[in-house]
Amino acid sequence: MDLQLKGRTAIVLASTKGLGKATALSLAREGANVAISGRDEAALAAVSREIEQASGQAPLAVVTDVTKAADIERLVKETVDRFGTVDILINNAGGPAAGTFDQMTDELWQQAFELNLLSFVRAIRAVLPHMRKQRFGRIVNFASSSFKQPIENLILSNTFRTGIIGLAKTLSAELGPDGILINTVGPGRIATDRVAFLDAVKAQNTGLSVDEVRQQAESLIPLGRYGEPEEFARVVTFLASPANSYVTGQSILVDGGMVKAI
Numbered sequence: 001m002d003l004q005l006k007g008r009t010a011i012v013l014a015s016t017k018g019l020g021k022a023t024a025l026s027l028a029r030e031g032a033n034v035a036i037s038g039r040d041e042a043a044l045a046a047v048s049r050e051i052e053q054a055s056g057q058a059p060l061a062v063v064t065d066v067t068k069a070a071d072i073e074r075l076v077k078e079t080v081d082r083f084g085t086v087d088i089l090i091n092n093a094g095g096p097a098a099g100t101f102d103q104m105t106d107e108l109w110q111q112a113f114e115l116n117l118l119s120f121v122r123a124i125r126a127v128l129p130h131m132r133k134q135r136f137g138r139i140v141n142f143a144s145s146s147f148k149q150p151i152e153n154l155i156l157s158n159t160f161r162t163g164i165i166g167l168a169k170t171l172s173a174e175l176g177p178d179g180i181l182i183n184t185v186g187p188g189r190i191a192t193d194r195v196a197f198l199d200a201v202k203a204q205n206t207g208l209s210v211d212e213v214r215q216q217a218e219s220l221i222p223l224g225r226y227g228e229p230e231e232f233a234r235v236v237t238f239l240a241s242p243a244n245s246y247v248t249g250q251s252i253l254v255d256g257g258m259v260k261a262i
Contacts, residue, residue: 003241006031010088010240011079013066013123016043018192019142019236020092022229026237028055032088035079037064066093066119067111076126085134086127088240091120091164092142095194096156098201104156112156117163124171128180137180138240141168145188145253148261153201161186165251172249181248183239188255189217191226222257 005027012024016038028034028051036051036059038044044061052058060082064071079086096112097104120141131137143161144151150158168184175182189195196210199217203210218225232254238244239252253259 001243003030003238003243005237005241007033008087008242009033009035009079009083009085010090011035011037011075011086011123011127012090012092013037013064013119014092014094015090016040016047018194019187019190019229019232020090021047022233023090023092023236024059025051025054026230026233027088027090027240028057028059030237030241031055033057033083034059035062035075035082036060037062037066037075039063039065066123067114069122072119072122073126076123076130080130086130087134087136087138089123089127089137089139090142090236090240091123091139093119095144095154095198096160098153098157098198099155100153101155108156112160116157116160117167120164120167124182128175131175131180132178135179136242137175137178138242138244139168139171139175139180139182140236140240141182141184142236143184143186143251145186145255145259147184147186147251148253149259153205154198168251169249176248181239181244183247183249184251185232185236185239186251186253186255187227187232188253188258189221189226190229190232190254192229195226220258221255225256227254227256 014020015024015036048061062075146158199213203213
């Protein structure tokens with residue numbers, strides 16, 4: 001299938017590791033112009049070199065803290081200055097603090113809101129003028145399998161990832177007439193640093209080893225293993241492409257069959 005991504009321009013938030021990095025690589029390999037972002041300048045430089053080696057074209061790398069509105073606006077401006085427009089927005093951010101309701105302070109709630117929901121709102125707001133002008137756009141939000149099934153000890157993530165679904169479903173109706181499609185993708189147990197951290201937290205809380213925690217988790221996945229970031233990225237790349245011409249407002253899991261909800 002030709003995804004028709006050659007020459008299209010994509011912004012990928014939080015793309016120095018994990019799912020963001022895998023998605024940036026996937027888009028670049030399909031011929032898209034890619035703007036990568038993250039807080040660590042050295043990590044950005046390393047990922048930029050990796051993408052250039054893999055795809056033959058150098059991405060734009062912009063130091064960005066997604067909780068800062070000015071940083072997001074600068075990222076979009078530099079992308080448009082470099083490539084002329086923005087066709088694709090991949091909304092991504094690190095996960096919030098783990099813990100139960102009684103452990104969460106007002107400060108932690110506010111931090112999670114700004115990181116995992118308001119950052120998406122601001123990024124969408126920043127790219128919409130360009131997408132509306134050309135009457136084309138693709139927006140893909142990264143969330144979590146918790147939008148179908150809450151995850152124990154992750155109340156902040158469970159709350160704000162679900163908010164992303166409401167945002168995207170509402171926007172799919174508002175933006176459809178402008179040729180802009182928006183979808184949300186929820187990873188299950190994908191082998192990233194974030195999942196490794198959560199496994200370590202669970203191991204500490206239960207007295208199990210990290211290997212035992214992972215084995216327990218894998219036993220609940222019909223495919224019997226954690227997914228790879230590249231497997232997740234392939235789904236995102238299709239949804240972000242012109243080849244996706246009729247899927248919008250949807251929430252899709254990439255979880256190896258782990259979540260049992262219909």
